[in-house]
Amino acid sequence: MRGVVYYIERDLLRWIRGKVNVVSSLAMPAAWLIFVGLALPIKFTDNYLDFITPGILVMTMLSAGLSGGTLLMFDKILGFLNKFLALPSPREDILFGKILFTSLRGLIQSTIILVIAVLIGATIYSPVQYGFTYLILFLFGMLLSAFSTTLALFLEDHDSYAAVNAMISMPLFFTSSALMPYSVMPSWLRFVASLNPLSFAIDAIRAVNTGALPIQQIVSLVVLCILITGISTQVFRRMTVQI
Amino acid sequence: MNAIETRDLTRYYGTLRAVNRLTLSVDREVFALLGPNGSGKTTTVLMLTTLLRPTEGSATVSGHDIVRDGEKxxxxxxxxxxxxxxxxxxxxxxxxxxxARLYGIKNPKDRIDELLAMMQLTDRADDLVKTYSGGMRRRLELAQALVHEPEVLFLDEPTLGLDVAARSTIWEHITALKKGGMTIFVTTHYMDEADRFCDRVGIISKGTLLALDSPQTLKSRLGNDVITARIDGEFKDPDLEGVKLFSFSNNEASFLTEKGREALPHLADAFTKTGVIVRSLAxxxxxxxxxFLHxxxxVEEPMGFDQTKFRTMLRRRK
Incomplete structure (x- = not known):
């Protein structure tokens, strides 16, 4: 498994040195946090910023996770993948490296968003609560990056990958519990939102913030994570040693 | 035991037969696989490097079976x-x-210094590769490839897109590696390079190996002389005895013959008789x-146009 670390280090260096990328990916969630979190006239709570912050953190992980597939996509297109596959180190290391790096990158971005939230007035929680928040975000990030990496394996070119991403990311966000509590949703949205994996993560973080331990949501995320990573591994094996 | 040994190696993509019963031994030499686009060169390399499973047949690299012992x-x-x-x-x-790390090299620092020096990249070792020329990037790839001292080196079009000086540097390195006992398997489009630097070449077309020998032997088997005629007008093979047409395209006809000097005037006469204007004879x-042409x-371009490859080429032009 040492290979995983080396692959992560490679992607990390490439990411940090592409300065524009690092900043631009933060613009969207930061804008949501400031312009929606602080400005929207909301009646159901008097601290909307505290309500929306978990949603924006999960949104940050969502876009980080969904964009993660491009890494493998470009390694495939540009010939890196073939070079790595011809190495004696375990081939799955390439896949796990991508999934872990994408999740890690999401966590770094989420941290910056969290700092911005606190700076503009969000409540500060205890270290244990933040610990659980990070665990939940990490699980969610793994789930998303395993999914997007699998997608990248299936799709032939970057355009179709970007199109699929654009198609799913906004609907996923709006049909989750990110922006409003279940109590004020129309009933059809309440049903959709309760099945949306984004809501699992958002609800879990909100529960943690109230001092509860959301066992059910965490278990759901772990199960989904294992399932999707398992499928991803199978697809990767089949795609890389073409029979 | 030969470094590379293939036996009836065959690969189908659906119903298309990309490589057809390829049997080949390569050992401690520079071997080039030549062929038109889509002839099965890259497919062969992908199978030998365990990136693609053969449909039929078998092959070993350094004595290890490419299907069963992939890791070795x-x-x-x-x-x-x-x-x-x-x-x-x-x-x-x-x-x-x-x-170096992925190969699990001990003392990677020394090994890397040694390789960068070998590839004449020491001065630029700590610059971003963004600033490297094409030839330097290719040498860097060689340094990566040599890090674990492989017995067999596969190079797919190693000089594609490089300038003349960079090409000859790459070939110098390849020749030096062979002298060190390495087996080098290249695919290339550049016949002149294959002729100068390869010990043996195989010519493959539509997946089938059609010729296999040293460039010298293959050339001498063709005959003594080649006559090339550039003509205007309706071309018709003059069909002279001992002068064999083997290629005609873009108003240029090529003939094989044993006695070129004597054949030249006959050929010119024959052309004039059929009303063809001869621009030049060589x-x-x-x-x-x-x-290769013979x-x-x-050969027509194959139908399956590779979008990815085309894009890569376009990118390189910038």
């Missing part, structure tokens, strides 16, 4: 694809370090290009 095969070889895949946001040293020794004939 990968341990004894290195593969440099034609895409020039080096990380431009990493330095030269970092690029090599990644491979007499020369056969080249590997002639061997063996493969005029």
């Amino acid at each position: 095969v990968r341990r004894s070889l290195s593969y440099v694809p034609q895409d020039m895949a080096v990380d431009i946001k990493l330095t030269g040293r970092e690029n090599v370090l990644l491979y 007499l020369r020794e056969p080249t590997l290009d002639d061997v 063996t493969v004939g005029k």
Whole structure:
């Protein structure tokens, strides 16, 4: 498994040195946090910023996770993948490296968003609560990056990958519990939102913030994570040693 | 035991037969697989480097079976694809370090210094690869490939897109590696390079190996002389005795003959009789290009146009 670390280090260096990328990916969630979190006239709570912050953190992980597939996509297109596959180190290391790096990158971005939230007035929680928040975000990030990496394996070119991403990311966000509590949703949205994996993560973080331990949501995320990573591994094996 | 041994190696893509019963032994030499686009060169390399499973047949690299002992095969070889895949946001040293670690090299620092020096990249080792020329990037790829001292080196179009000086540097390195006892398997389009630097060449077309020998033998088997005629007008093979037409395209006809000097005037006469205007006649020794055209004939571009490859080429032009 040492290979995983080396692959992560490679992607990390490439990411940090592409300065524009690092900043631009933060613009969207930061804008949501400031312009929606602080400005929207909301009646159901008097601290909307505290309500929306978990949603924006999960949104940050969502876009980080969904964009993660491009890494493998470009390694495939540009010939890196073939070079790595011809190495004696375990081939799955390439896949796990991508999934872990994408999740890690999401966590770094989420941290910056969290700092911005606190700076503009969000409540500060205890270290244990933040610990659980990070665990939940990490699980969610793994789930998303395993999914997007699998997608990248299936799709032939970057355009179709970007199109699929654009198609799913906004609907996923709006049909989750990110922006409003279940109590004020129309009933059809309440049903959709309760099945949306984004809501699992958002609800879990909100529960943690109230001092509860959301066992059910965490278990759901772990199960989904294992399932999707398992499928991803199978697809990767089949795609890389073409029979 | 030969470094590379294939037996009836066959690969189908659906119903298309990309490689057809390829049987080949390569050992401690520079071997080039030549063929038109889509002839099965890259498919062969992908199978030998365990990136693609053969449909039928078998092959060994350094004595290890490519299907059963994939990991051992990968341990004894290195593969440099034609895409020039080096990380431009990493330095030269970092690029090599990644491979040294992935191969589990002990004391990677010394080994990397040694390789960078060998590839004349020491001065630029800590610059980002973004600033490297094409030739430097290719040498960096060689440094990556040599990090674990492989027994067999696979190079897919190693000089594609490089200038003349960079090409000859790459070939110098390849020749030096062979002298050190390495087996080098290249695919190339450049016949002159194959002729000058390869010990043996195989010519493959539509997946079938049509010729296999040293460039010298292949050329001498073709005959003594080649006559090339540039003509205007309706071309018709003059059909002279001892003068054999083997290629005609773009108003240029090429003939094989044993006695070129004597054949020249006859050929000119024959053309004039059929009302064809001869622009020029040239007499020369056969080249590997002639061997190639003679063996493969005029081949149409295959239908399956590779979008990815085309894009990569476009990118490179910038």
